[in-house]
Amino acid sequence: MVVQSKTCPCNPITEQTFIPPLLDLAQPPDEARRAALVRACEDLGFFKVINHGVPLHVIQSLESHAKAFFSHPQSHKSQASPTPPDPFGYGHKSIGLNGDVGWLEYLLLNANSSPDDYRKFSPIFPADAARHFRGVVNEYIGAVKKMACEILEMLAEGLKVEERDAFSKLLMDEQNDSVFRLNHYPPSSDGGEELIGFGEHTDPQIISVLRSNDTCGLQIFLNDHHRWISIPPDHNSFFINVGDSLQVMTNGRFKSVRHRVVANGAKSRVSMIYFGGPPLSEKIAPLPSLIKGDDDSLYKEFTWFEYKKTAYKSRLADNRLGLFEKIAAS
Ligand code: GA4
Numbered sequence: 001m002v003v004q005s006k007t008c009p010c011n012p013i014t015e016q017t018f019i020p021p022l023l024d025l026a027q028p029p030d031e032a033r034r035a036a037l038v039r040a041c042e043d044l045g046f047f048k049v050i051n052h053g054v055p056l057h058v059i060q061s062l063e064s065h066a067k068a069f070f071s072h073p074q075s076h077k078s079q080a081s082p083t084p085p086d087p088f089g090y091g092h093k094s095i096g097l098n099g100d101v102g103w104l105e106y107l108l109l110n111a112n113s114s115p116d117d118y119r120k121f122s123p124i125f126p127a128d129a130a131r132h133f134r135g136v137v138n139e140y141i142g143a144v145k146k147m148a149c150e151i152l153e154m155l156a157e158g159l160k161v162e163e164r165d166a167f168s169k170l171l172m173d174e175q176n177d178s179v180f181r182l183n184h185y186p187p188s189s190d191g192g193e194e195l196i197g198f199g200e201h202t203d204p205q206i207i208s209v210l211r212s213n214d215t216c217g218l219q220i221f222l223n224d225h226h227r228w229i230s231i232p233p234d235h236n237s238f239f240i241n242v243g244d245s246l247q248v249m250t251n252g253r254f255k256s257v258r259h260r261v262v263a264n265g266a267k268s269r270v271s272m273i274y275f276g277g278p279p280l281s282e283k284i285a286p287l288p289s290l291i292k293g294d295d296d297s298l299y300k301e302f303t304w305f306e307y308k309k310t311a312y313k314s315r316l317a318d319n320r321l322g323l324f325e326k327i328a329a330s
Helices: 031-043 056-070 074-078 115-121 127-158 168-172 244-249 304-313 320-324
Strands: 005-007 016-018 022-024 046-050 089-095 100-110 179-185 195-201 207-212 218-222 227-230 238-242 259-263 269-276
Touching (some): 031 046, 056 179, 127 207, 244 304, 244 320, 304 320
Antiparallel strands (some): 195 259
16 A cells, blocks of 8 residues: 655644545546455555535535534534434534543434434424425435445445445345434634544444545544554545445455544534445345355354444444454464
8 A cells, every 4th residue: 555645734744644545436447446446445444536426516505504503502402412222313522322522513313314303403493494404414315325336336346246236235225224424523712732523433334425524634543554644634525434344244355444533623624424334134244255155254143233232332442343253263
């Protein structure tokens, strides 16, 4: 892997950033491009997508709705807090149910929502506005899901998996368990101080598609170099994370990327992330063509329901997949 370095536009003196592998969706996916994409998932579990085909007006509309939502009084937003065990709704500083905190507020939404799911936003939106907001979110999810499936199909082809839709069919399944997240990292009052916006973690799902405004903060952990590295922001592009489930389906060949967000104080950051997840009943296991025999799987058998249940009981930084790894025979 070639790590090119350049200075970060937000913090030119202290930060080193690197240019992530690039997927240009306007280019026809030939053998070499598919191989480069597979390599990015093996080396990093992370890459950037340009010429993605997601209409600009859809992105802009969602960004302005997100900003409008977060600009409401705290007391109104807090009325849309989740009712556990359901994780969906508005959250402020606290992440998950096990004591993790970050410098952010967010909206966590079911990617396959019903109009009823948006009723909790009535202190913020009157009925018509909630319907409109749901429409904007759904249009955005539809567009990024299409892109995610196109990428997953390129990856299946690159891995020479016979079934081109081996990964994408899980997102396309009616029962898919995908989630959507809008994050707002406010500027910190103490300019210059670096706060943890969203602590280090890997995403449990198959694939995550992230878009943010032009604000620094996203960092990924480079295993080979044992260090965090900043990703220069690009509001015209998307960033893709390999999730834990895709790592398992490729028998550890792809790496789910450890990442975090630091809030650098100066500017507010708004990000929108689609987490493509399989149906709850889906068995998450290496694709047969990626292992020699069943015994060669690096992982114990589990369903997405079982993995998700464990994930939601864990702390953000935990190595969740570790619990499902087979102990190597000595
Ligand atoms: C990380 C990826 C997604 O943002 C998320 C997160 C979820 C949450 O915020 O409630 C989790 C986290 C994420 C992994 C471990 C558990 C669950 C917080 C947490 C401590 C929505 C997801 O699916 O898993």
